[in-house]
Amino acid sequence: MGGPQPRVRPDGMRANMQAAARIQADIAHVTGDIHYVVPALRVPSVLTIHDCTNIKKLSGLKRTIFRYFWFVRPVRAAGAVTAISSASRDDIVQYAGCAPDRVQVILNPLTPGLPREPKAWPQDKVRILIQGSFWNKNRARQIEALAGLPVVVNLVGDRTEDVETAAQRAGVEMIWEKGLSDAEMRDRYVEADAVMFASLFEGFGMPIIEAQQVGRPVITSNRAPMPEVGADAALYADPEDTASLRGCVQQLLDDAVLRDRLIDRGFANVERFQPERVSRQYADVYDRLRGGAK
DSSP states (O other), rough: OOOOOOOOOOHHHHHHHHHHTTTTTOEEEEEEEOOGGGGGSSOOEEEEEOOHHHHHHHHHHHHHHIIIIIIHHHHHHHEEEEEEHHHHHHHHHHHTTTOOOGGEOOOOOTTTTOOOOOOOOSSOOOEEEEEEESSEEEEEEHHHHTTSSEEEEEEESSOOOOOHHHHHHHOEEEEOOOOOOOHHHHHHHHHEEEEEEOOOOOSOHHHHHHHHHOOOEEEEEESSTHHHHHHHHHEETTTHHHHHHHHHHHHHHHOHHHHHHHHHHHHHHHGGGGGHHHHHHHHHHHHHHSSOOO
């Protein structure tokens, strides 16, 4: 469900809660960034919290207010609470002050429609796909790590000053894009030779499994939840250490056996995220709620 007012202001929040109170359904499943509407619901509810990025940037009174309305109160009121990774669950437990068994981990499903398209490794420059725009995506440091390497970066996201400066200093050839459609984004995965997704923080990390589904080797962060998502089918670097990032890229450039092994393991790993499997887990949650109250 979604509310009619996307802006997080008192009037918008009030309108969303009033809309939630009018919902008539067997179950209301709240996902996105309107956790605060859960206590207003008059039907059994499931609350899915994807990550805790916003609260990590707050401090003082703002953090206290946000924590209460986005975590403590809705988690207490929901009939069931789910998280998309163990790392997100641990954060929810911390901010909501609830028991770990209050939150069930149900991994995100794989994006539908992604093709499985093996690709020969290029003889000249390797095309690396990096995406995202927010602070946690760590884009500038990843690009700095590529200085002097035979790569071209396809960056899908905002063209910010820090990233542009990093690319100029590193002498990295860039392809800048933003606002791509789903079909265009699928094409970028197919066109890429490898994917870098060494974020500082994530709730899940969809690009990891999207790249694995297409058949591209992945370099990602060694911070949770990325190892939980990528399993043994990715290379893991310290996202704040350019030498660590560069070392992973160098391994891909030098080792064909490693590349093939990561691709094969990636195909196996994505089976955990098939939509049918994830939907069955949510169906079980709904079935449990149908016999009880909110």
